Amino acid sequence: ETGVTQTPRHLVMGMTNKKSLKCEQHLGHNAMYWYKQSAKKPLELMFVYNFKEQTENNSVPSRFSPECPNSSHLFLHLHTLQPEDSALYLCASSQGIGTRNSPLHFGNGTRLTVT
Amino acid sequence: QQQVKQSPQSLIVQKGGIPIINCAYENTAFDYFPWYQQFPGKGPALLIAIRPDVSEKKEGRFTISFNKSAKQFSLHIMDSQPGDSATYFCAAGPYNNAGNMLTFGGGTRLMVKP
Numbered sequence: 001e002t003g004v005t006q007t008p009r010h011l012v013m014g015m016t017n018k019k020s021l022k023c024e025q026h027l028g029h030n031a032m033y034w035y036k037q038s039a040k041k042p043l044e045l046m047f048v049y050n051f052k053e054q055t056e057n058n059s060v061p062s063r064f065s066p067e068c069p070n071s072s073h074l075f076l077h078l079h080t081l082q083p084e085d086s087a088l089y090l091c092a093s094s095q096g097i098g099t100r101n102s103p104l105h106f107g108n109g110t111r112l113t114v115t
Numbered sequence: 116q117q118q119v120k121q122s123p124q125s126l127i128v129q130k131g132g133i134p135i136i137n138c139a140y141e142n143t144a145f146d147y148f149p150w151y152q153q154f155p156g157k158g159p160a161l162l163i164a165i166r167p168d169v170s171e172k173k174e175g176r177f178t179i180s181f182n183k184s185a186k187q188f189s190l191h192i193m194d195s196q197p198g199d200s201a202t203y204f205c206a207a208g209p210y211n212n213a214g215n216m217l218t219f220g221g222g223t224r225l226m227v228k229p
Contacts, residue, residue, distance in 0.1 A: 004158070042119070043159075043204065043219040090158050098211065103149060106158030 003027040004107035006091050012113045015081060021110045023074040023091030030096035032074040033104065034066060037088040049074065050097040081114045088112070119207050121220025128195055129228050136190045136223045138205035147210035148188050149217070150179065153202045162203070163190075166210060195227045 004025045013019050025032065034046040048056035049068040063085075065077040074091055088109040095102040120139045128134045140148075149164035165172045165179040165188065172179045176193040192199055202224045208217040 006158075040124070040221065042221045045217075092158075103161045103164070104159075104217065106151075106160065108156065108158045 004091055004093055004105050006089075006107035006110050008110060009108065010111045010113075012115060013078065013081065014115055015083070017081075018077070018079040020078065021076040021089055021091075021112075023076075023107055025072055025074075025091075025093040025105070025107075027093055027105060029093035029105070030071050031094045031102075032068060032071070033092040033094075034064075034074065034076050035090040035092060035106075037090055037109070043090070047076075048097070055097060078112075081112075083114050086112055086114045119205060119218045119220040121205050121223060123223060124221065125224045125226075127226045127228065130195065130197060132195050132227070134192050134195055134199075134225055134227070136203055136205070136225075137187065138189065138207070138220050139185075139187045140207040140218070141186065142207070142218075143186070145207040145209060145218075147208050147217075148179070148181065149206050150177075150190050151204040151206065151219075153204065153222075155201075159204055192225075195225075197227045197229050200226050 007022045031050045033048050036044040036046055045058050046060045047066040052068050063080050067075040088111050090109045091107040092104040094104050122137050126134050146167050150162045151159035152162040153159040163174045163177050165181050167183045170181050178191040181188045202222045204222050205220040206217045
């Protein structure tokens with residue numbers, strides 16, 4: 001059982017829909033991340049939160065909107081997506097930014113298909 | 116953006132073989148090199164990691180070899196088993212801030228045939 005839980009596991013949405021991805025970590029970590037995993041591409045870091053504060057936004061389009069209400073929960077709000085946004089979206093957590101030897105713990109991802 | 120180049124993209128070996136996956140990095144400031152293993156339908160999980168103060172690290176059947184001067188590191192899987200079939204990702208970053216500054220390689224899909 002992973003310490004990082006993502007829901008839903010699969011999501012199909014039209015380009016005009018609004019949906020949200022949810023992530024919850026049970027590891028007592030203070031940093032949470034959203035990654036995008038596309039076929040034949042390296043993992044792409046999208047957003048980073050440390051102690052609920054956003055510390056990184058890697059030039060992600062505004063149709064992706066993250067929310068981190070507390071250190072255990074992370075959301076990714078989606079609206080007016082494009083078909084090329086179809087991918088596996090992974091949530092991860094770690095002990096905290098600047099912490100030594102703090103590996104990433106990933107959830108099992110949400111497989112998103114935009115039609 | 117600093118890149119981590121991983122090869123090969125895919126690899127097929129027979130059971131008992133020793134698959135080798137190679138990675139090369141650019142940033143000489145990187146001092147933390149983890150490998151992640153990902154099974155279908157699962158997220159990546161940390162497999163083994165090395166720091167540049169050693170040239171080799173073993174954990175069970177998995178070994179990382181590190182060449183600091185060449186800025187290369189590789190993963191060897193001894194006595195590979197069908198259960199090792201997965202996608203493997205190398206990564207590189209700073210040890211004191213690895214969480215948000217890891218750069219990942221493109222992944223290697225390994226298949227171990229019975």
